[in-house]
Amino acid sequence: xxxxxxxxxxxxxxxxxxxxxxxxxxxxxxxxxxxxxxxxxxxxxxxxxxxxxxxxxxxxxxxxxxxxxxxxxxxxxxxxxxxxxxxxxxxxxxxxxxxxxxxxxxxxxxxxxxxxxxxxxxxxxxxxxxxxxxxxxxxxxxx
Numbered sequence: 001x002x003x004x005x006x007x008x009x010x011x012x013x014x015x016x017x018x019x020x021x022x023x024x025x026x027x028x029x030x031x032x033x034x035x036x037x038x039x040x041x042x043x044x045x046x047x048x049x050x051x052x053x054x055x056x057x058x059x060x061x062x063x064x065x066x067x068x069x070x071x072x073x074x075x076x077x078x079x080x081x082x083x084x085x086x087x088x089x090x091x092x093x094x095x096x097x098x099x100x101x102x103x104x105x106x107x108x109x110x111x112x113x114x115x116x117x118x119x120x121x122x123x124x125x126x127x128x129x130x131x132x133x134x135x136x137x138x139x140x141x142x143x
Contacts, residue, residue, distance in 0.1 A: 015116060015122060016115060016116055017113050017114060017115050017116060018113070018114050018116055018122055018125045018126050018129060019111060019112065019113040019114075019129075020111075020112055020126055020129035020130050020133055021109055021110060021111040021112075021133070022109070022110050022130070022133040022134060022136075022137055023103055023107060023108070023109050023110075024103075024107050024108050024109075024110060024137040024140065024141060025106070025107045025141060026107060026108055026137065026140045026141050027107070027108065028080045028100040028101060028102055028108040029077070029080075029100075030140055030143070031080075031100040031108055031110055031136070031137075031140050032075070032077055032080050032081075032082060032100050034136070034139065034140050034143070035075075035082035035098055035100070035136075036073070036075045036077070036082055038052045038060050038062075038071060038073050038084065039052050039053070040139075041062070041084070043135075043139055044132055044135040044136040044138075044139050045096075045132045045135070045136070047128050047131075047132070048062075048064065048084075048096070048132075049062040049063065049064050049071075050063050050064055050065070051063045052071065054071075056073070059071075059072075060072070060073055062086070069086050069087070070086060070087065071084060071085070071086055071095075072084075072085040072086070072093070073085075079099075080099055080100040080101050080102075080108075081097075081098070081099050082098045082100075083095060083096065083097050083098065084096045084098075088115070088117070094115045095114075095115075096112055096113070096114055097112065097113045097114075098110065098111070098112045098113075099111045099112075110133055110136065110137065112129055112132070112133060114129060
């Protein structure tokens with residue numbers, strides 16, 4: 001490559017999300033069932049919420065550090081998808097996008113993607129994601 005030419009693979013990309021994954025012995029359906037119950041979020045993702053209350057019909061409310069926020073839970077059991085969405089800016093929703101897919105030979109692979117807010121440290125977010133995924137898998141496998 002000529003001097004001064006930057007390879008497309010080497011360019012600095014402004015990442016907007018962080019994604020982590022983990023493998024589990026648990027069936028994807030069992031993982032989705034636990035994720036579809038947002039009241040369990042504090043059990044495996046205490047950095048996200050201290051408490052979740054409400055119901056699908058009336059809406060979910062989450063509390064973190066004394067602050068309340070509305071939480072919308074979008075579940076597609078056939079696709080192994082559960083998304084936790086909240087308002088991140090006026091007129092914009094974002095949150096955790098989680099997929100549990102079958103692993104060849106049994107079990108599952110769980111993938112979670114989070115948007116990076118301005119000023120967020122990607123390595124710290126990746127560490128939190130890995131901690132939460134490990135706690136989720138431990139919780140599901142203990143049931």
